[in-house]
Amino acid sequence: MADVQQDSHDSAVTDEWARILAAVEQQEIEFTRFFWVDHNGITRGKAVSRTSLRDRMSSGIGLAKTRQASNLSDLGQPVPGFDAVGEVRLVPDPRTFIPLPYAAGAAAMLCDLVDIDGRPWAACPRTFLKEAIQACEPLTVRAAFEAEFTLCRKRPEPNSLEVLDDTLCFDARGFDVTHDYATSLARALQQQGIDVELYHPEFGAGQHEMTLRHDDALRAADSIVWHRLTARALAEQHGMWATFAPVPSPGFRGNGNHLHLSLWDDAGSRSDRRNVFAEDSDRLGLSKTARHFVGGLLAHLPALVALGCASVNSYRRLRPGMWSGAYACYGQDNREAAVRIPSRLRGSAVTSTNIEVKVGDSTANPYLLLGAILHAGLDGINNALDPGPPLQEDPNLLSPSEQERRGIRRLPRSLAEAVDALEEDEVLMSALGPMRGALYPSLKRADIAYMDAMGTEFEFLTHALRY
Secondary structure (H helix, E strand, O other), rough: OOOOOOOOOHHHHHHHHHHHHHHHHHHHOEEEEEEEEEOOOOOEEEEEHHHHHHHHHHHOOOEEEEEHOOOOOOEOOEEEEEOOEEEEEEEEEHHHHOOOOOOOEEEEEEEEOOOOOEEEEEHHHHHHHHHHHHHHOOEEEEEEEEEEEEEEEOOOOOOEEEEEOOOOOOHHHHHHHOOHHHHHHHHHHHHHHEEEEEEEEOOOOOOOEEOOEEHHHHHHHHHHHHHHHHHHHHHHHOEEEEEEOOOOOOOOOOOEEEEEEEEEEEEHHHHHHHEEEEEEEEEEEOOOHHHHHHHHHHHHHHHHHHHOOOOOHHHHHOOOOOOOEEEEEEEOOOEEEEEEEOOOOOOOOHHHHEEOOOOOOOOOHHHHHHHHHHHHHHHOOOOOOOOOOOOOOOHHHOOOOHHHHOOOOOOOHHHHHHHHHHHHHHHHHHHHHHHHHHHHHHHHHHHHHHHHHHHHHHHHHHHHHHH
16 A cells, blocks of 8 residues: 555656646746745745756755855854755755746745755754644644735835835725735735735834735745745835835834634545634633643743744834734733734634734744744643633733733743743754754854844844845
């Protein structure tokens, strides 16, 4: 049986490659970009010519290991095993192939990082998420990211960020200002097979949000990578600049990238699929499984912040009163809580039941963040962790003594605090593994030192440009 299954898998892969090669010829694609996301959340890649694509699809492209040990300023860090010696391979996932709607003659695929012998590399973020998804089996994970971004009239300059509009949150005029751009972005995403659910002007000046529809966990993470690449490329084609930086300039409210997720039992027929987070008899609509998952999130939130708010700049946003989830608590529609339980939608109460994790922004690697959240939630389920009662009040209105009595903690106030919390978290450090457990904190501490040395003006500009 195993041989039959392997033969079927190999045949499917061969068919997929044949389809891609045919599309490349028919659409006259000259270069196919092999992308991966580094530990700073930056999408990087190499491109393969049309004539070389057939061979490189299976062999992959060589990549120096030290590329995964570079900080936000591209400086390699002295981490054992990440120096001038050694490389891995960028091996594309054929299911992610897309002709790029903003770059005629180009296509792209997302890649896994594998060792030369073909085994998954321990510093591959996409593999980390795959392993977390497998840990959830037989349940499947559905997720959706909500990324906010700031539209600027031109490329940011030192101490200068000229936003496209100063409309109010949900302001009708904001739709008119961005109509051509937003329409082209939605159509481009749809051409890539990504479903857009909502779009609106957000709270801050120049701030907008285009929400993607929920999908299987790996595809949800892939989709947010495409979303950011497409949003930024199209902005430049429209003579603008899009930045997903947490706080691109002093005084700005900040851009988050919230994550919604749920666990499903997909056994049986399509009509038998069941959202295991949903329970009609519960006043929040949550099952015991969902509550234990929340318990796991609350237990590991300080460490999760290091992966979700992954830059020095992130902590200018993760503050009380910013609706960024600066407190380790949960509640229904409580936007100051790090874990929000969205009220269910009428007519689709069961299917719409989900958990929102707010402590994330676009400096995070989405594969690392989602994978770590799954490990934290599973720890809650496996150990029946009790999240306690939900908080249905604004935590900012409670006195420090009342917050302490209710177990409401402020989350880390800096990347340094968050990295300390991560290194102290045995569950998440074990999930990350020895290689990434050494690499990730080292990279973040290097960024902390570098940004501190270069000053705040450099920090704001760097994040506005990089993200």
